[in-house]
Amino acid sequence: MDITIYHYLFIGLLLFLCGLIGSVLVKNVIKVLISIEFMLMGVNINFVAFASFCDNITFDGYIFALFYMGIGAVELAVAIYIFYLMYQKKQSDSIDKYSDL
Template sequence: MENELVAGPSLGAYLTVAGILFAIGVAGIFLNRKNVIIILMSIELMLLAVNINFVAFSMFLQDLVGQVFAFMVLTVAAAEAAIGLAILVTFFRNRGDIAVTSANTMRN
């Protein structure tokens, strides 16, 4: 009993979950183009789906490179979220609104 291998979910199951999460993220971006916070959350969801793919292929190929890439993507995603939220807070303090349409007026 000590040497028995426990079979986990297959690679296809991981890729299916990642595909669904990525599709939800893309749908969140296209269906809600007015709220910047939801757009940022959708981008983070898409990055999470990419990380699931990296880790799933890393486990399937018995290689740690995919997990290293997943940590790198997590680092970049955390920096992107922090900078994006800092810009949103500053924009809200100046304008009083965080709609994408009001952000487009900054160009003028």
């Protein structure tokens, strides 16, 4: 059986759903950030899959994925720094304690 675009879209969907479930259900702040990165990676897989299967000329999905990776890494760094500053006051890594963010 050949591997089609649907396979990659489904893997991206699974990854996005797992990240969404994790970001909603898990209480640890670091795990929430990791879950968000999983969601971003699922979206990136979709971008690259569409570029590879349906765009033979400009490959715009590659460029979008590249931008997305850079922005996602910086967003993670900023979020970790903000949570670290709040951790010094809260002394807890539970996301419930950060409701006044």
